[in-house]
Each structure stands twice: as C-alpha cells, then as structure tokens.
Amino acid sequence: MSHHSRNRWALRFSTLLILTASFCILSGALLVGQNLQRILTLWGESFQMSVYLADNVSTSTIQQIKNTLQQKDEIGDVQFVSQEQALGQFREQLASYAPDLLTDPDLVKMIPSSFQVSLNSKVPAEDQLNVMQKVAGDLTNQSGVDEVSYGQDWVKNYGQVIRAAQGLGWIFSLIIMGSAIFVISNCIRSSIYQRKEAIEVLELIGATKTYIRRPFLVEGIGLCLGGAAAGIFVTYGIYLLALETLRSQLAFLQISHHVHFITGFGILGLLSLSAALGWLAATVCLKTVNDGWAASRRVNHES
C-alpha cells in the first residue's frame, strides 16, 4: 500500500470516528428529547381544571355549563362534583388531621360544587398552557361560574420547559450537523486533492461530470451513513446502561417503563439525514473542482 493510499485510509478512519461521535451525540439528543417529551406529556395528562360554581346555581345552569364544556374539542373528560361529594372527599383526606373541623356545620357552605375537567389527550404538550388559558377565559364569563383554577404557575413552567428543551434540541442538532458537514468536506477535499491527476485524465478521455463525481459522492454518503449507523449503535449501548440504572439505582423515579429507544422512523430519519449530509458536503466540494477544464486550468496556472 502506497504512502498516499495509507494516508487516505487513515483520514477516512479518523473522519468515521468523528462522524460516529457526532451522530452518537445527535441520536443521544433525539433519544433524550423523545423520552423527555413522553414523560412530560404523561405528567401533562394529569392536568385538571376545576370549574367552581356559584352558590345556589340551578340544575339547568349546571347542565348548560356541562354542555358548553363537552362541546369544546380541546376538552377530554368532564366530571361534575356536587357540594356533598366534595365535602365527602375533603373529610376523607383530612379526617386524621383536623377532626374538629369536620363537624363544623358551616363547612358545607365553604365548599362549592364544581366540574373537574381534563384536556383531550390529542392536545400537544406545548399547547396545553394556551388551551387552558383560553378555556378558562371563556368559562370565567359564563353565568353560574364562580372561579376557574388550573394550577396556572405549574402549567406555565411546564410549557416553558417543553419549549426550552425543544429550542435547545434544535440548536444543538444544527451545530452537530454543521460540524459533520465540515468534517466530511475536509475528507472529500483531501480525496479530491490526492486524486486530482486522475480527475484530469478522466476528463481528458471523455468522462462526464457524473462519472467523475460518483465515487466522491459514494465516499461522502458512505462515510456519513457508516458514522450514523455506528453512532446509533453506540447510543443503543448507552441507552441499555441508562435503562439499567433507572431500573435499579433510580427505581424510585418510576419512569423506567416509560423510557424507550429511538423509534424506527427516528432511526430511518437519522440515516436519511446522514446520507443527505454526505451528499451535500461532497457536492459542495466537487462543484468547483470538476468542470471539464481541470487540466487546462492547471497548465495555464503553471505557465
């Protein structure tokens, strides 16, 4: 094997290693992002809105409010809790803490009847805050409604976490993809430089641009696909280790059965993205190299 050939293989190998690390980070970010989204969505599903009714509200008004709620697409489940049911629940929860309070005859006047409303599961996690605010705004002006409560602060923070995680994920992914293009471009540029005489000869005997560019494109796409496949494989190993830790040392979090590896579509997406990056990097490098006059340009430059 010649010195040039050895150098070329060494460069390809180091490029493959860097690409593997890049795609490992990228697939890791996707893995964390997907699972974070899933866990936050699960927590989000427990969001409930309490629509407290005014005193002495009539049965027909209660029915009217129920109908209004059920007609909204964003609303999932609607449950009416009467004053007696609310009092019963309150007594159950506080029986051992404040037994004197439970015998107070005025207590029943303090606890209103209400509707317990949960959102439709189809509402995306990032939209839940807006939906809650909108529904609450609509209901506040409704006759017979005293107050609407949905844990405003918690929902707001939850929405911010989701949006921040998504934004960071995008920025992070763009940086990694930019780095991957830079690395693969360097490798292709080096290949082009080492094979520039071959490019000239091929041009002079009538090879088309497509014919000359094909091996470089294959090299770029192949390296990126190889790097992506290796990166996903390494990420899978890390996922198994993390899952084991969640099952044993962090079992109290009770999230191990909600954590899954990247979906088939996710893997396919990563591989397609890697192939596109390889193609893009190689195409950009080749654009100015092979225009049919490579030998002529060199001769004129040397003259």
Place this chain on the structure above:
Amino acid sequence: MIQFSHVYKTYPGSVHALKNIDLEIDKGEFVFLTGHSGAGKTTLFRMISAFDKPTSGRIHVAGFDLTKLGGKELPFFRRRIGVIFQDFKLLKDHTLFENISLPLMVRGDRSAVIQRRVMEALEHVGLADKAHQLPEFVSGGEQQRTAIARALVHQPGVLIADEPTGNLDPELSEEIMDLLEKVCAQGTTVFIATHDHDLVKRRQKRTLEIEDGILVGGRK
C-alpha cells in the same frame, strides 16, 4: 476533419504560443507536425484535443466547434478523439489493463466488450503479458505504448499524438508508426507531432512545420 481559422493562444504574461494559425486536415489524412522544442507543437495539440481553449479564432474538429463547446458536450467530443500525451497521463494506481480500459468504461461499454477490446489493444502494442502490471513497474517505452493503446482502444475518428515515439528504440518506433498508419488506413485521421526528422522523411507524409507559434510550411 480538423480546421483552424485565425487561431491565437496567449498565456498569462503575454506569452504568445500560437499566432494566427490556419490549417485544414481532411478525414483519413496522416499528417506530421514538426518544430523545435517550444515552437508551439504541444499548444496546438492542446487546442485540437480541447485540452485548452484558444484566446481567439475558431477550431472545428470531428464536427464540433471547439470554441463554442459547452460543458455538457465536452466529454462527448473527447470520446470521439484519441490523444497520446507527451507525458502519457497514465493513472499510477491502475494497471495497464485498467488504464487502457478507461475510454471504454467512461462511455459505459459492457465488461465483456472491454475485456476483448483491451486485450486486442494490448496485443497490438506488444504488452499482453504485462496487462496487470502497474505503470511504475514498466519501462518508459512500455508506458508510452500503453498510452498509445489507450488512445486507440475506442477506435476514435481522430488520433492526435504528441511525440508518440519519443521514448522508444528505433525498431519499436517503426512498429508503432506502422500501427498508426494501419489505423489511418482504416479511416482515422492521424496527426502526429514529432521532432524526429528522419522518421518524417522515411514516411513521406504531409508535414506541417511550426516556428515560434507560426505555421511556416505544409498548409493545404
């Protein structure tokens, strides 16, 4: 088949390599181009083979107007001609067989056709037994014969050769010239640059002479 009309070539630094070249070579002609080293032979050949563009003037070769040749037509023109370069331009990491097969591969011939045609070309130039050697392990003369075989393997309409016998002994030079004459007899236009005046005298063919970029003799 080859037509030059008021062709000039000037390299950066006001180096006038060709000055007002007018020439015409018919289909099936065998023509020598002679001149001292640096007279402009190689530049003239670069123009014919679309290796380079003229500064001004018009060049027609094998039905193509080379001054108007676009990027998409360029490879298809080059497939119509065969060029033997002075520095051979062989790929170092390809065997002699692979080097000769390139013109057939780039036009997409089937492997069976490539195998047959390349072996025939190798036999023509006496290198059949070295088909799988790399260029660096054969002599300069053998490299030159490989370049000749590559220029002929796709049966071009025009064969352009820049000093094709420069590295060969007299006996082999005559063999190669016989081969090129045979190719010409089959209808290929052959245009050869050489400074070997004895060879030119022996062959009794039309001869053009170039001096300081100006064609001084042999115009049609």
